[in-house]
Amino acid sequence: MTKYYAAWDAADVDAITDWFADDVVVEDVPSGHVARGKAEARAFVEGAIKLVPDATYEVVSGLVAGEYFAVEWVMHPAGLRGSSVGTLRDGKVATNRDYWNAAPAKE
Template sequence: MDLTEITNRYYRAVDSGDVDGVLDWFAEDGVYHRPGYAPMQGSAALRAFYGGERVIASGSHRIDQLIVEGSSAAVRGVFTGTLRDGTSVTVGFSDFIDYDSAGRACERHSYFDTPTV
């Protein structure tokens, strides 16, 4: 199982607006921790977030560093995009992801260098 490719698949899905692809990347009971939001657990909560609650309207992630160790990945990069209110943003981010034995994200923690997204 190539966790580097699986991790990159998530960013391609989210950048293209593929909500089903994002949900498929998460384990069925996966949990997403993101500043400014209560932890989102399970498909319904994740669909609500990625399908409309997310303040980001569109954009893309540039991955500067991706490290895989065992069943975990650490990612550092820059997101550039547009918020739902029309504001353009460029923000650094870090993600820490734990995968289950099937290669699906069971826990993800995101951090941002400014509180814009």
């Protein structure tokens, strides 16, 4: 998954979508946005990069167990904390659900 987040850091739409299965389902849970299939997922990725063009992702922790994955991340420079969970099939992302909170962290 490190290479997947490196593709996001580089804002490389082709490299990101190469990770997706043809029937991928990408869900941004807080916003309620769901993209089904590679074409919709690509449009989602393009929109995300346009919305935050200089975003990079610090992977705090990650786990891949068989067909399941979970990654905790911080999106910089905003400091947005979130996580992604989903499934893999044949080395491709089959499902991805993102959860994040835009509220500032309290210390």
